[in-house]
Amino acid sequence: MLSEFDLIKQYFTRSRPVRAVLGVGDDCALLAPTPGMQLAVSTDMLVEGRHFFPGADARLLGHKSLAVNLSDLAAMGAAPTAFTLSLALPAADRDWLAGFSSGLFALADAHGCELVGGDTTKGPLNICITIFGEIEPGRALRRDAARAGDDIWISGTLGDARLALAAYRDELDLEAASLGQAAMRMHAPTPRVALGRALAQDALAHAALDISDGLVGDLGHILTASKVGATLDVDALPAGPVLARQPKELRRRFTVAGGDDYELCFTAPRANREAIVAAGAQSGTAVTRVGRIDEQPGLRMVDGHGEPLDLGLHGWDHFVSG
Amino acid sequence: MLSEFDLIKQYFTRSRPVRAVLGVGDDCALLAPTPGMQLAVSTDMLVEGRHFFPGADARLLGHKSLAVNLSDLAAMGAAPTAFTLSLALPAADRDWLAGFSSGLFALADAHGCELVGGDTTKGPLNICITIFGEIEPGRALRRDAARAGDDIWISGTLGDARLALAAYRDELDLEAASLGQAAMRMHAPTPRVALGRALAQDALAHAALDISDGLVGDLGHILTASKVGATLDVDALPAGPVLARQPKELRRRFTVAGGDDYELCFTAPRANREAIVAAGAQSGTAVTRVGRIDEQPGLRMVDGHGEPLDLGLHGWDHFVSG
Numbered sequence: 280m281l282s283e284f285d286l287i288k289q290y291f292t293r294s295r296p297v298r299a300v301l302g303v304g305d306d307c308a309l310l311a312p313t314p315g316m317q318l319a320v321s322t323d324m325l326v327e328g329r330h331f332f333p334g335a336d337a338r339l340l341g342h343k344s345l346a347v348n349l350s351d352l353a354a355m356g357a358a359p360t361a362f363t364l365s366l367a368l369p370a371a372d373r374d375w376l377a378g379f380s381s382g383l384f385a386l387a388d389a390h391g392c393e394l395v396g397g398d399t400t401k402g403p404l405n406i407c408i409t410i411f412g413e414i415e416p417g418r419a420l421r422r423d424a425a426r427a428g429d430d431i432w433i434s435g436t437l438g439d440a441r442l443a444l445a446a447y448r449d450e451l452d453l454e455a456a457s458l459g460q461a462a463m464r465m466h467a468p469t470p471r472v473a474l475g476r477a478l479a480q481d482a483l484a485h486a487a488l489d490i491s492d493g494l495v496g497d498l499g500h501i502l503t504a505s506k507v508g509a510t511l512d513v514d515a516l517p518a519g520p521v522l523a524r525q526p527k528e529l530r531r532r533f534t535v536a537g538g539d540d541y542e543l544c545f546t547a548p549r550a551n552r553e554a555i556v557a558a559g560a561q562s563g564t565a566v567t568r569v570g571r572i573d574e575q576p577g578l579r580m581v582d583g584h585g586e587p588l589d590l591g592l593h594g595w596d597h598f599v600s601g
Numbered sequence: 602m603l604s605e606f607d608l609i610k611q612y613f614t615r616s617r618p619v620r621a622v623l624g625v626g627d628d629c630a631l632l633a634p635t636p637g638m639q640l641a642v643s644t645d646m647l648v649e650g651r652h653f654f655p656g657a658d659a660r661l662l663g664h665k666s667l668a669v670n671l672s673d674l675a676a677m678g679a680a681p682t683a684f685t686l687s688l689a690l691p692a693a694d695r696d697w698l699a700g701f702s703s704g705l706f707a708l709a710d711a712h713g714c715e716l717v718g719g720d721t722t723k724g725p726l727n728i729c730i731t732i733f734g735e736i737e738p739g740r741a742l743r744r745d746a747a748r749a750g751d752d753i754w755i756s757g758t759l760g761d762a763r764l765a766l767a768a769y770r771d772e773l774d775l776e777a778a779s780l781g782q783a784a785m786r787m788h789a790p791t792p793r794v795a796l797g798r799a800l801a802q803d804a805l806a807h808a809a810l811d812i813s814d815g816l817v818g819d820l821g822h823i824l825t826a827s828k829v830g831a832t833l834d835v836d837a838l839p840a841g842p843v844l845a846r847q848p849k850e851l852r853r854r855f856t857v858a859g860g861d862d863y864e865l866c867f868t869a870p871r872a873n874r875e876a877i878v879a880a881g882a883q884s885g886t887a888v889t890r891v892g893r894i895d896e897q898p899g900l901r902m903v904d905g906h907g908e909p910l911d912l913g914l915h916g917w918d919h920f921v922s923g
Contacts, residue, residue, distance in 0.1 A: 324687035326724030402648030407729035
C-alpha cells in the first residue's frame with residue numbers, strides 16, 4: 280500500500296523548485312516575495328458531491344481544482360506564483376492520483392505556478408488549494424472600487440456550465456454532442472489570468488470579481504461593496520455556444536444566474552473601452568459590455584430594448600439552496 | 602437558515618485587518634510582505650474521525666486546527682503573520698461555529714496571526730488552514746541542516762497525547778483526572794513559536810521539525826534529509842507529567858513513538874548548549890538534550906546506561922496504519 284510519503288513523492292514532488300526557495304518536503308515552504316510587490320492569497324475547497332460528481336474524471340478535476348483558484352487571482356489582477364494542495368482521499372488510488380496530478384500540473388505549468396507544499400490524509404474526498412500571486416501595490420481589482428458611470432464587462436461566455444448541469448439533472452434534454460461541449464465548461468473552466476493581469480497592470484478596470492455563483496449574485500457583491508447600483512442589459516450577455524442555441528427564456532436565465540462560469544465581471548470607465556477590447560484581443564479572451572454602474576442602488580435588469588425585466592432570480596448559496 | 606455569507610460575516614469577519622492590506626471578503630486577500638523577509642507557508646487538513654473524534658469540542662478544535670499550523674511555522678523558526686481557513690461543514694450550526702471561531706481567534710490573537718481569507722462549504726467536516734509567516738533569509742530551520750556532532754533536543758514533553766488516545770481506545774486504564782490532564786495535550790497542543798523564533802533568529806539550531814507523527818518517524822526525516830544518523834537516549838526523553846507516572850516500558854514506547862505531540866525536535870552544535878537553555882527559559886519552554894547526530898547512518902536507540910534498545914517501533918502513516 281502507498282504511504283503518505285510515497286504518495287507525495289511519486290505524484291506531487293517534481294524536480295527542484297524554480298521559484299520557491301524551498302518547496303515540498305519540509306515543515307514550511309519558503310518563498311522570496313518580489314521586492315515592492317503585494318502578495319495576493321486565495322483559497323478554495325472542493326467537496327465531492329457538492330462541487331463535482333462522485334467518480335468525476337480525475338484529470339479534469341485536477342485542472343478544475345487549480346482553475347477556480349487561478350480565477351480568483353485573475354479577478355484580482357494578480358500574477359500566479361505558487362500554490363499549496365491539501366487532499367483528503369478515501370484511498371490512495373494510483374490511477375486517480377496519476378490523473379489528478381497530471382491535470383493539475385498541466386494547468387500549473389501553463390501559468391508558471393509552482394506547487395510548494397501540502398498535506399494528504401485519509402477522508403471523504405476533499406481538495407483544498409491555497410494560491411499565491413503578486414500584484415503591484417494599488418493596482419488590485421477590488422470589489423469596492425466600482426464607480427457610477429462605469430461600464431460593466433464580462434469576459435468569455437456565460438451559462439454553458441449551468442446548461443450542462445441542468446442536463447445532468449434531467450431538467451432538460453440536450454443531445455450528446457451539445458452536452459459534451461457544454462460540460463467542458465463545467466469540468467474544465469479557463470481562468471482569465473492574462474486578461475485580469477492586463478486590466479490591473481494598465482489600470483484599465485476599477486472593480487472585478489470572478490463569476491462562480493451566477494452573475495446576478497456575484498455582481499451584487501460589487502454593488503454592495505462599492506455602494507452603487509447597476510443596470511444590466513440581459514440580452515447583451517454573451518451566452519456560451521451551446522446555450523446560444525437554446526430558447527431565449529433559458530438563455531436569459533442561465534446567463535443571468537448560472538454558476539461555475541469562472542468568467543470575470545469587471546467595471547471600467549468609458550474612456551477605456553478601446554483599450555479593454557485590445558486587452559481582450561491580446562489575451563485571446565472575448566470581452567463584452569453588458570451594462571453600466573449607477574448611483575441609484577439596486578440592480579435593474581433590462582431587455583435589448585431597455586425595457587425592465589423581472590426574472591425573479593437569485594445567485595445560489597452553499598448553505599441555503601442547492 | 603444561515604447563508605454562507607452570513608456565516609462568514611458573523612463568525613469569521615472581525616474589524617478592519619491590522620496587518621493585511623485587504624482581508625476577508627474579496628477574491629483574494631492582499632498582504633504586504635516585510636521587505637527583506639522570506640515568506641514561510643504551511644498547510645494542514647484536519648478530518649473528522651481521523652484527526653479528531655466525531656463530536657469533538659468545537660472550541661478546542663478551533664484551537665488545535667490553528668495550533669498544528671503554528672507548530673509548522675515554529676519548526677521553521679518563522680514569525681506568524683496570517684492564515685486562511687477553509688471549512689466543510691455538514692450544517693451551519695451556530696453553537697459549533699461560535700465555539701470553533703472563539704478557540705481559533707483566541708490562539709490567533711495570542712500570536713498576532715490574522716485570518717485573511719477562506720472558504721466555507723457544505724460537506725463532511727473538514728478543516729484546512731494555510732498559514733503564513735516571515736523569516737530572515739538563510740535562517741530557516743530546515744530538515745536537511747543537521748550535522749554530525751550536533752546535539753538532539755526536544756522541547757516540552759512527549760507522550761501524554763498518545764497516552765490519552767490509548768485510554769480512549771481502551772488499550773489501558775487511566776483514572777479520570779489523569780485522562781483529563783493527558784487529553785488536554787491531545788486537544789490543545791501548545792505551538793512552540795517563541796522558542797522556534799529564538800532558535801532561528803539567533804542561529805542557535807541547525808535542523809528542526811515538529812513532532813506530530815511520533816519522534817522516531819519524524820527524527821527519521823531529519824536524518825534522511827541531512828544524510829546523517831543519530832543516537833537517541835530513550836531514557837532521557839522528557840515524558841509528559843501523566844505518562845511519567847506510568848511503567849517504564851510504556852513511557853519508552855509513547856515518548857519514542859507517540860503522536861500529536863507538537864513539540865520541536867531540533868539539532869544544534871554543542872557550543873550553543875547554554876544559549877539554548879537560556880532561549881528555552883526565555884520562551885517558557887523546557888528544553889531537553891536527548892541524543893546526538895552521528896556520521897554513521899541509521900537511528901540507534903540506547904537506554905540510560907548507553908546500552909542498545911530495540912523497541913521495534915515505527916512512526917505512523919495516514920495511509921498505512923491507523
